[in-house]
Every structure is written in C-alpha cells, then in structure tokens.
Amino acid sequence: MLAFKIIAVFFMSASFGVLLRMPKGLLFYGGLVGVAAWLMMYGVLSISQSMVLAVFVGSIVIGLAAEFLARFLKKPATLFMIPGFIPFVPGGETYNTVRLLVEGRYIEGAAMGVRAALIGSAIAFGVFVSSTVLRLVMDQQNNKE
C-alpha cells in the first residue's frame, strides 16, 4: 500500500508541474521532491500525532531540496517548490470545513478551518524558512572564498 502511495505522490507532483507548464525535463525532479518530502512527513507521523509538525518537517525537506536542485540544475528554486508541496495541501480539511458550514455546524466548521490554516502555515514556514536560511548560509560561504 505504501508503494502505491509513493507512486501516487510522484505522479501528483509531476502532474501538477504539467499544469504549471514546467519545463518538461524538470517534471521528474518535481516528482522526486514531492516523494522525498512526503516520505519525511510519513516518517514523522509514525512517531508523532501532530499533523502540523509532520507537514512542517516535510516542508523543510522541500525547501532544502529545491535550493540544492536550483544550484545543481541552474534553474529557479520555485520550479521545484510548488510541485513539492502539493501533496501537503490540506484539501480534505478545507473540504470538510465547507461541508460542515453547509450543514450549519459552524463551530465544528470553524475548528476544521483553523486546522487547515495551521497546516497551510506549516507548509509556508517549513519551505521558506529552510530555503532562506540555506541560501544565507551558502551566500556566506561563497563570500568567504
């Protein structure tokens, strides 16, 4: 079952790259970033109950991988970030928020909405804090040489 999911995550990230009109040769790397990040999230989730923590740690992998690939392939880092975080997008939570609101269960809907917002923030902070810090460190090393 896990193998199926890994394949699914790979195709999810790569297919989203198609929708963004990524260069065709880079779709494979986009899929790899997605799989690496998702496996990290999966691993954290097996030892912790917190989805927000798991998504945050997974997103750190995205930021680091995107920056490394950007240096290695000489392409903008954004290209690898967007397909990378698609498997983390809290679609289920967002949908359940809407469903609860339609059913008139506003309190539960608000709670679910907050959960979706927290996961979204975890993605944002994970990806961009790690990539910004990595870039600062790399630039500093380049300046020393």
Add this chain to the structure above:
Amino acid sequence: MQGSLDKALSLAVLAGEILLKNGGETKRVEETMEHIARAGGAIQVQSFVIPTGVFLSVFNEKGEARTAMRRIRERTTNLDRIAKVNELSRRLVDGRAEFSSAEALLNRISRERTGFSLLPSMIASGLVAATTTVVMEASIAEDMGAFLAAFAVRYVAHIVSRRHGVQFIFEFLGGMTVALVGVTLHAVFPHMGRDMVIIGGVMPLVPGVAITNAIRDLIGGDLLSSASRMLETACSAAAITMGVLIILAAGGLFYK
C-alpha cells in the same frame, strides 16, 4: 553610448514584463532586469515592480537616465518561460549570448507556445486529483470519479480562459464543476462517496504560484506585491469554496 543605454533599457524591461506575466516573483523580476541592464552598459539601475506593472530607470556613467514602464494586464502561469528568461539572463551576464540577438530571443520566448496541449493537460489534471484520493485511501471508483471531475475542470479552464482579464470566474466555475460531478456521481452510484471526488477534484485548482510568490515577496520585503498576491490567493480560495458550497447546498435539496 546613448544608443546602448536605450537598448539595455528596452531589453531589460521586456524581460521583466515576460517574467511578471508568467508568474515570476518580484525579486526575480527586479534582479533579472538589473542584471540585463548592467550587462548592457548601465551603471545604476532602479526598479519598482508590483504585480500589475513594471517601472525601470537606467543610468549611464554621465548620469543620463532613461525610464520605461510597462502595464501588466494579463497574468498566467508558465514556469517554462520563467526558466528560459532566467537562462538567457545568465548567458547575457556571462557574455555567452549576444546582446544584439537577445531581443529576438526574448520575443520568441514570449510568443512561442510551450507546455502541453489540451488533452495531456486534462489528463495531468485528472492525475493530480486521482493520486490525491489514492493517498487518502479512497476506493478505486472514487479515484476514477476524482479523475473525471478534474478532467472536466481542465476543459472548463480551456473555455473560460483567464486571458480576457477576468479573474476568479474560472475558480468559481471550476469549484462548481467539481462539486456537480461529485454530487451527480453520488446520486447515480450511491455507494460512491461524493466527498473524496470533490476533495481530489479541487486539487488542480490550488493557486500554487500565487501562494508561493506571496510568501517569497513577503520574505523578500516586497510588502505591496505580497499583500496583493495574498489577496489574489484568498479570493481564489474563496471562489473555489463558494462554487463547491453552492452546489453542495443545492444538492441537499434533492437528497440527504
């Protein structure tokens, strides 16, 4: 020398325009314009970039200045063009590309059709949805339903192209389409849950580029761009949500 300043200005502002139109973040647009202008002989470069426009001034060693501005009305997502302009700017700075041929190259980048045609994009859209439900352990029938919903959304996107300066209508109609497919499938095949179909189906509508650029601009200190892109993201999300909500509420009239 004066001619060279004009040349540098027109080339840099064209590159900035292409980047901004196709989903580049503010800092990338400003840095690329500066690199190209300096490679073209400018001593000092000042730029102001917001999602709806580019302003650029270049100065030569005598202190003479030239200024250009471009209004950006149509914004799409095409990461391929961003990668290509990025590559060209690197080559210009390294001296590996001729400055004289660069304008023709930029024009070609901005005009050529890149990416996949309609059917492959529809399949990719469906794959994003179906794989989402696979990861969420939905049944195979639900995976196929999600594929169908997202497949249809891409076709709606093709009809309601956003190139006519209309925003958020596509997201709203896309959300409606997905929910309509989900509700209809559930009505016809009662064992098939509508929830998974809709969750998967809306995944291709996620405004990934707008979110990413909003945060990148925020970290880079481009507050004005960041604020407007966050508004764009929030309105896209609200439009998708409203599309789904309306259909779910209307579907509730017919069955429970």
